[in-house]
Amino acid sequence: MSKETKSADNILEVNNIEVIYNHVILVLKGVSLTVPRGGIVSILGANGAGKTTTLKAISNLLNAERGEVTKGTIKFNDDEIQSLTPNELVRRGCIQVMEGRHCFGHLTIEENLLTGAYTRKDGRAAIARDMEKVYEYFPRLKTRRKSLAGYTSGGEQQMCAVGRALMASPSMILLDEPSMGLAPQLVEEIFEIVKNLNIQEGVSFLLAEQNTNIALKYATYGYILENGRVVMDGVAKDLRENEDVKEFYLGVGGEGRKSFRDVKHYKRRKRWLA
Amino acid sequence: MELLYNIFIDPFVQMGAMPDFLLQVLWEGFVSGILYALLALGFVLIFKASGVFNFAQGIMVVFSALSLVSLYAAGVPAYIALALAILIMAALAVTIERVVLRHLVNQDDIILFMATIGLSYFLIGFGELIFGGEPKAMITEELGLPTGSTTFDIFDGILILQHIDIAAAVIAAILVAVLAIFFSKTRIGRGLRAVADDHQAALSVGISLNQIWAIVWFASGIVALATGIMWGAKSDVSFALQIVALKALPVLILGGFTSVPGAIVGGLIIGFGEKLFEVYWGGLLGGGVEGWFAYVIALIFLLFRPQGLFGEKIIERV
Numbered sequence: 309m310s311k312e313t314k315s316a317d318n319i320l321e322v323n324n325i326e327v328i329y330n331h332v333i334l335v336l337k338g339v340s341l342t343v344p345r346g347g348i349v350s351i352l353g354a355n356g357a358g359k360t361t362t363l364k365a366i367s368n369l370l371n372a373e374r375g376e377v378t379k380g381t382i383k384f385n386d387d388e389i390q391s392l393t394p395n396e397l398v399r400r401g402c403i404q405v406m407e408g409r410h411c412f413g414h415l416t417i418e419e420n421l422l423t424g425a426y427t428r429k430d431g432r433a434a435i436a437r438d439m440e441k442v443y444e445y446f447p448r449l450k451t452r453r454k455s456l457a458g459y460t461s462g463g464e465q466q467m468c469a470v471g472r473a474l475m476a477s478p479s480m481i482l483l484d485e486p487s488m489g490l491a492p493q494l495v496e497e498i499f500e501i502v503k504n505l506n507i508q509e510g511v512s513f514l515l516a517e518q519n520t521n522i523a524l525k526y527a528t529y530g531y532i533l534e535n536g537r538v539v540m541d542g543v544a545k546d547l548r549e550n551e552d553v554k555e556f557y558l559g560v561g562g563e564g565r566k567s568f569r570d571v572k573h574y575k576r577r578k579r580w581l582a
Numbered sequence: 583m584e585l586l587y588n589i590f591i592d593p594f595v596q597m598g599a600m601p602d603f604l605l606q607v608l609w610e611g612f613v614s615g616i617l618y619a620l621l622a623l624g625f626v627l628i629f630k631a632s633g634v635f636n637f638a639q640g641i642m643v644v645f646s647a648l649s650l651v652s653l654y655a656a657g658v659p660a661y662i663a664l665a666l667a668i669l670i671m672a673a674l675a676v677t678i679e680r681v682v683l684r685h686l687v688n689q690d691d692i693i694l695f696m697a698t699i700g701l702s703y704f705l706i707g708f709g710e711l712i713f714g715g716e717p718k719a720m721i722t723e724e725l726g727l728p729t730g731s732t733t734f735d736i737f738d739g740i741l742i743l744q745h746i747d748i749a750a751a752v753i754a755a756i757l758v759a760v761l762a763i764f765f766s767k768t769r770i771g772r773g774l775r776a777v778a779d780d781h782q783a784a785l786s787v788g789i790s791l792n793q794i795w796a797i798v799w800f801a802s803g804i805v806a807l808a809t810g811i812m813w814g815a816k817s818d819v820s821f822a823l824q825i826v827a828l829k830a831l832p833v834l835i836l837g838g839f840t841s842v843p844g845a846i847v848g849g850l851i852i853g854f855g856e857k858l859f860e861v862y863w864g865g866l867l868g869g870g871v872e873g874w875f876a877y878v879i880a881l882i883f884l885l886f887r888p889q890g891l892f893g894e895k896i897i898e899r900v
Contacts (some may be wrong), residue, residue, distance in 0.1 A: 372785055374688060398788025410783035412776045423776045425770065428787040472787060 311550055319345045319480050319512045320366065320402075325380030327358075328367050328535075329373070337363045337536040337549070338380070342516075350544070351529035352520050352557060357533040359516035360407055362512040363482045366514070384480070391519050397428045397470070401479035408488060409465040409518075411456025411472070417449055420457050420468050423476030430489050436445070439446035442471040463494040470498070474505070481505075483515040487522060495519065499526045520557035524548045585866075593862035602739025608854065613747040615853020616754045617816075620809040621830040621847035622837065623758070623772035624802040629839045630691065631798040632683070632780040634694045638702035640827025642803060644838030645670050645705050648811025649714040651721060659718065670716045671803030679796040687791070706821060720814030722746060727815060750812040757808055758846060765842075770797060778840070788887050832880035847891060852876045 320343040327336035336358050338408060343349045351359045364370045365377050368389070384402050393402075403424075412420050421442060425435045431498050446467040453458055455520040457468055473481050483502070488493040503526055505511050517523035523528055524544045532540040532553070540553070547553050587818050620825070628636040638640075649670045653663035653720070670887045722729055728745035765771040777784040777794045785791060813823060837848025852875075860872045883890065 320583070369782065369784065369785055371690060372782060393790065394785045395788045395790040402786065404786045406783060406786050410780050412783065413777040414773055414779050415772070419772055419775075422769075423772055423789065424787050426773050426776075439778070476788060 316416040317344050317563055318342045319347075320514065321381075321383040322362070322366065323381045323383070325337065325362075325382060326434060327361050327375055328378050329368065329375045331376075335375070335536050337532070339536070339538055340380075341382055341538065341541070342437055343391065343512055343514050344529075345507070346512055347529065348515065349525045350500070350523040351514065351516045351533055352447060352518075352547075353533035354524060358552055360484055360534070361536075363514065367377070367402065368392060368397055369404065369406075371413050387476045395427060398478070400476070402482070403473045403476045403478045403480075404482040405469045405473045405486070406520055407484040409462070409469045411457035411460075411465045411468045413456065415457055416454050417460065417464075417468055418419055418453040420472050421449070421475050424472035425477075427476060438475055438477060442474050445474075445505065446471050450530075463491070464490050465500075466490060466494075466498055467501075474509075474511075478511060480481050480512045480514070484512055485516055485518065487517060487519045487547050502526060521555070534542055539558055546581055554557050588865070588866055596862060598622070600739065601737040602686065603739055605736065605741050607857050609743065609747075610742065611857035612850065613744075613750065613853070613856065615850035616751050616828055617809060617813055617849075618833045618852050619846045620754050620757070621806060621827055621850025622833040622849050623761075623842065624805040624809065625830050625834055626837075626839065626842055626845045627798050627802040627805065632694075632795055633691060634683075634698060634840075635691075636802070637695065637698040639802065639806065639830065640824035641702045641705045641821075642671075642674070642806040643810045643813065643827055644790070644819065644821055644823045645674070645709050646803060646807035647720065647814045647823075648709060648718065650652050651718045651805070651814070651819055652711075652713050654721045654724060655718075660721055660726075663721075664725065667807055668804060671807055672800050676796050677794055678799055681880060682900075683795050684792060702824070706824070710821070715745035717818035717822075718822035720811060720815075720819055722811075722815040722848055726812065727733035745814075746815050748762075750815075753808060753812070757805065758842070761805075761842065764801075770794075774798060794847075798896035829876055832876035834890070835880040835883050836890055838892040843891070844890055844892030852879065855879060 313371070317411070320342045322339060324338045324340050324532060325336055325409055326332050326334065326338055333345075333579060339358065339362055339364075340353070341349065349360060351357050361375065362465065363369070363510075364373070366384075377390055384397070384400065385442055387400075388398075389402075399402075412423065415423070418439075421439055422435070425438070428435060430527065443453075448464055449467055450491065457465060460468065467499060470481075470483070470486070486498050486502070499522055502513060502515070515523065515526075515527065524547055527544045530544050530547045531538050532547070540547070540550075594700070601780075621639070623799060624639045628634055628639070646667055649662055650667040653666055654660055658666065661819060678701065682701060684695075686694055688698055728748050731744045733743050734741040734743070743795050765775060773784070773789045774794055774797065776787070776789055781791065784794075810819065810823070813826075817823075833845065833848040833852050835848075836851060837844025837846070856875045859875050864871045
């Protein structure tokens with residue numbers, strides 16, 4: 309793939325970033341990934357692998373937690389975005405849905421959705437239209453629109469969080485651990501909606517998931533993170549059929565080996581990107 | 583026996599014997615209650631949006647009132663001086679956000695609190711430098727506020743209502759109503775409540791914390807100005823006022839640090855309680871109870887209901 313076509317096709321390019329918390333704790337040690345325009349890409353990995361940090365580095369929420377991107381570049385629509393505020397980034401169409409929903413508990417569902425449209429300047433009519441659209445995707449939110457978000461169920465809160473992000477009319481959503489704490493059926497429901505949004509609204513997704521099974525079912529491409537490094541990446545279908553992935557993340561077959569650390573041949577991949 | 587009589591019976595006998603005097607005391611309590619409520623409101627706004635207890639709120643009251651009075655003294659017409667005083671509070675809010683708050687993001691609450699103490703002493707010094715240290719009279723009449731009083735004949739006695747007190751009540755009510763509408767209906771208001779609920783999430787949907795902070799400091803600057811005018815009309819505008827402003831603390835403990843209705847109800851309870859206690863029970867303790875009564879009430883509340891009457895509803899799903 310030549311350089312020119314590459315940038316035109318990708319909505320997001322993360323190139324070899326390093327993230328340090330509190331000036332001392334090295335969390336990401338050179339992560340590179342790309343999200344093609346209109347794609348669903350998944351970051352997989354166990355707790356503490358660096359999935360959330362990667363997403364926050366992109367959405368620039370790291371600063372609020374004393375984290376800092378110290379190396380590498382992040383490009384959204386071909387523009388470097390590390391120095392932008394989250395506010396500016398949302399305005400440009402890249403929004404994050406944080407892990408654990410983070411709905412505004414003392415606001416109603418409807419008010420929550422409206423906060424998503426905070427950065428928009430295109431008028432009430434457009435916002436009202438998008439609100440109806442969100443209610444179409446999440447009919448359940450419509451029935452609960454007047455309830456305080458804090459009193460709704462986990463699934464409804466997750467829908468609220470995704471709906472709220474949609475209200476910003478984004479071209480890219482960074483979705484962190486949407487399956488967390490939800491019943492399998494609900495997880496499926498949420499991923500179906502993600503797929504529909506992707507197809508019908510053309511929203512690109514970068515999602516971080518521990519639930520490898522479902523993530524690889526809906527994503528087109530996957531990156532596997534371990535200890536702040538990408539240890540493997542590939543088309544979702546290949547990853548699903550890969551023996552090691554099956555063993556470490558899908559819980560089928562093999563014995564004795566516990567992580568990619570024990571598999572020599574992945575170790576030096578992607579170094580050339582540095 | 584006599585002590586018990588003096589505590590539990592005599593005050594009520596007195597109240598019954600002179601109902602007109604009781605009404606007068608209640609009215610005085612109501613008026614100071616409103617001023618406490620306005621003071622507390624300024625604290626609540628900032629605490630809600632940024633989790634900072636703004637020690638400088640009291641000096642902001644003095645500072646805003648002094649700017650108004652001094653502008654008038656310099657020859658600016660009263661209403662224009664009022665508008666300029668509002669602008670000064672806006673400039674102050676933006677400056678505080680830029681110079682202080684922005685650099686202290688993510689620091690511990692105690693550090694932000696210390697910063698507001700620093701700020702308050704800076705404003706005292708700065709204020710004395712430009713406005714001078716001596717007390718000044720509020721330009722009540724020039725602002726079109728009524729100054730007379732009306733006397734009612736009731737219960738074979740009289741009740742005197744100062745017009746300025748009535749105006750204070752009306753203005754406070756309008757201010758609270760406007761703020762309530764602003765919070766619940768506007769985009770910025772929603773953003774503000776979102777920030778109060780969850781900083782991180784507010785950031786993630788693109789709400790700019792810096793902007794919100796500047797706005798709440800401005801809003802509480804306006805509340806401070808209103809408080810300063812009302813308080814100044816009753817006494818004088820002087821730096822001593824900022825000590826009185828600390829009365830807002832028991833009000834906040836009573837009403838809850840994050841609740842606007844709490845600030846109002848808390849203010850009224852303290853106002854009524856203080857006056858009644860001073861007049862009917864104060865003699866037993868040698869008078870002067872008005873100064874500490876509020877703090878004792880606050881202490882009792884801290885023991886039994888630390889989140890206050892209207893503290894943030896703790897949302898728990900079952």
